[in-house]
Amino acid sequence: MANSKYEYVKREFEFDRSLPASNWIVVRIDGCHFHRFSEIHDFEKPNDESALRLMNACATSMLEKFRDMVFAYGVSDEYSFFFREGTEFYQRRESKILSLCVSFFTSVYVMKWKDFFPSKELKEPPYFDGRVVCYPNLKTIRDYMAWRQVDCHTNNQYNTCFWMLVKSGRTEKEAQQTLKGTFSKDKNELLLQQFQINYDDEPAIFRKGSCVYRAKVETKVKSDDHGNPITRTQSVTTVANIDIIGPQFWETHQDILHEVGTEKCKYELVKKFDTIHRLPRCNWTIVRINACQFDQFSLIHTLDKPNDETALRLMNASASLVMEWFPDIIFGYGFNNEYSFVFQEKTELYQRQESLILSSCLTYFTSVYVTMWKEFFPKKELLQLPHFEAEILCYPKPKIICDYLSWRQAECHRTNQYNTCFWMLVKSGKDKSEAHEILKGTLSKDKNELLFQRFQMNYNNEPAMFRKGSCAYRQKVEEFTKVGDSENVTRERWDMTVAHVDMKPGFWRKHPYIFNQCHSV
């Protein structure tokens, strides 16, 4: 397929780091603003068991979905996922691994919400940030786990005291004051003296967090001729609330990490492995989201071919909500099953930390997509979880952003024209390989000709949404003057608009405020 002249924007600017070989890959995700999320959903304090079980169910689905994930450890609104040392999952490409994990997790979280909270509506879309850290050997990976579990212990012990004090009538300030500077044993003492609580009797899910792994289980499959049982070892995804700091668990589950380290842990060191990548300054950033295995997804949900208008409108609605939530996104462009979001040059979202921007934007999109599905497809049950991958791109000038967008629009045109021909041929009785054969090597004008000759169809009369994709941006809808006491104030209202138009220079000249400056493109 001939490359368009815009294609250089991919070749020269895209980057996708490969993670170093022979390292365990850890993806740690953490709920965004879960302090607030837990409040508006009335989570019990300090620990809502249903919320924890929902997190565990999501982690279980993760291990069932991704075979190279060997272990997961979770506490509160965070979960760490461990890929085996030698994994070749997506050739160890960082943004692929990160985006698939956070997006799939979020999808399951939204889908399973009602199983754990049957009488609570999801009032806001949950979303997660995520990062990837590599650990080169058993010692550091074990130290990482110990670090998280010690953190769980410290936080939970503090929170248990804090909420007992608050529930007994103390103000939050007083409770903080009481706990300031106390050691672990002081807190245990306080619980015992004031509330007759033995901290060690608290549920293990609160004290130890949750581990998810595949356990080998012997099951009887049948009996032989003499009545002796024939067993088979099966691996069963298991959740356990146990100690992973000491050697015991690892000695009885040697297959998870293959070897067991014996040196004593120094888990303070592990934080040094966490490398933060920030987006380069003075660059416009694009997050491009793309549904995975959508061919299969569209088949299962019987989406119309070549274009399902409702599916496209759901993409647009999800994109609009993303842009309302992240005001730094100045423009969105989508077609098919992908969407690109352009962040303004000076964004300080997450202090420009790449993986946090990528994952929060992606999971917010995933969340609203899953949530709004039934609104758009009231008669179609969501049979398979949609999940998306995302990548991030940086361009130093608006001109190149415009070229990027033109490249995507050229791609929209190319694939849509091809698919329109392909499906017309298939619907007229050709089989799929025949249809591909007919279209092989044809130019754009040949395809228009084919549509016209065989099907009396003028390609240019096809709906603009299919041919041009969708542009999402803010537009000033009204300007009104409020009469005040001393002076009149002029107010503006900006609403999200979705338009199906060419992103040629004329469009940018008509909407100079999108890039917040007049520029020639």
Ligand code: ATP
């Ligand atoms: P950020 O977006 O920076 O992660 P956050 O509000 O999510 O901010 P965290 O440090 O991640 O802050 O803390 C998670 C918060 O979510 C805690 O304050 C805790 O109260 C709440 N939370 C998470 N899970 C539960 C749960 N199972 N039960 C009760 N509260 C929970």
Ligand code: ATP
């Ligand atoms: P990958 O996991 O590599 O992204 P994919 O199956 O998602 O694989 P794409 O190249 O993204 O591959 O192809 C998406 C497919 O989904 C297209 O072939 C098209 O048939 C279908 N599709 C996408 N959007 C729609 C839509 N709105 N309506 C109908 N079908 C669609």
Ligand code: MG
């Ligand atoms: Mg959080």
Ligand code: MG
């Ligand atoms: Mg957290």
